[in-house]
Amino acid sequence: MTAPAEAETILVVDDVPANQQVAAAILGPEGYNLVFADSGPEALAKLGHGGIDLALLDVMMPGMNGFEVCSAMKSQPESAGIPVIFVTVRDEVDNVVRGLDHGAVDYVSKPIRPPELLARVRTHLALRRGEKQLEIQNSRLRELLAIKDRLFSIIAHDLGSPLASVDAVAHYIRTNTEKLSEAEIREELDEMRKAIADGKSLLGDLNLWARSQIGLFAGEMPAADLEPALRSAIEHVQPAMRAKKIELNEEITSGMEATVHIQMITAILRNLLSNAVKFSHEGGSIRLEAKPVDGSILIRVRDEGVGMDERTLGSLFSIAGQRTMPGTKGEKGSGLGLLLSKEFAAYTGCRLEIRSQPGRGTIAELNIPLILPILPNIK
Secondary structure: OOOOOOOOEEEEEOOOHHHHHHHHHHHHHHOOEEEEEOOHHHHHHHHHOOOOOEEEEEOOOOOOOHHHHHHHHHOOOOOOOOOEEEEEOOOOHHHHHHHHHOOOOEEEEOOOOHHHHHHHHHHHHHHHHHHHHHHHHHHHHHHHHHHHHHHHHHHHHHOHHHHHHHHHHHHHHHHOOOOOOHHHHHHHHHHHHHHHHHHHHHHHHHHHHHHHHOOOOOEOOOEEEOHHHHHHHHHHHHHHHHHHOOEEEEEEOOOOEEEOOHHHHHHHHHHHHHHHHHOOOOOOEEEEEEEEEOOEEEEEEEEOOOOOOHHHHHOOOOOOOOOOOOOOOOOOOOOHHHHHHHHHHHHOOOEEEEEEEOOOEEEEEEEEEOOOOOEOOOO
16 A cells, blocks of 8 residues: 555554564555554653654563553653554453553554454544644634734724724814814814724724735735835825925836735835834935845835834834834824734735834835745635
């Protein structure tokens, strides 16, 4: 029989070479990988190396008998889950019960009958495969529950800001309608629209992030032109730039293509530019560069704003450690956009780095390999 693509490994423990040969003659043709030990200590040493899927264990061995070996196995985390089948000439009921009490899953007697041994080995390996799969699914379920909790925490943490702004503006207009001029009302409504736009952008990013966490973007990414993504991000921040009289200096190379997830790249660029505008001084300038560099595309956003100290810089990519920092004109926010951007970059095989100094501004660099990896399927 041809060995399976991922052949399972059976440890055969017996102090008699002839018995090892019998087991090899029965199990070898089935395609299993066989590992042999002729004593308890040798068996435990080989179990410690990992990679064993089932142990076929002789009971009556000199020095350390099979019961003792089984007990030692079950006391070690790395071997506790490995199924043990005892093999012995002594098949009295008390020995069978004793073996099961020590953690064995089954018992066969000598002389070994090939069909019986094969049936028991197949059964317990199949059960072990099922247990492993269940462990994987449980682990994934725990991850998804953690993602859910984190997502709810993020929503509660960050969506409150634009909603509070909308509520405040609406209340202000409602209670001052007769005092406000038409121009003042339009100005307040513009603030409301900006808060709503910020909320919509955040929801879009959160939706993108949540879908990436459950593997909905798995597979190979298509080649895409990066310039439309850059233009979309610029258009997003233009109202804020006009309000703060900020000049944008561009150096964008045309025709740059890479195998990217364009939605994630657009979200990253939008967040980088939004933060640059937020922390720039009124009348300041921002420089945006996008060019090929050493087999990749480098996108750099440089501002001359307030900058960050080491403590703030170190907390940018941790929701637990984030500190809310208002912009230079009191703009609210929590830095969540950068946290999501970092995760988008890591997910798609890009690299996002932030450098900053207080009073000297911030430089954000996104490095996009021309050939990105296949997106992971984590479902």
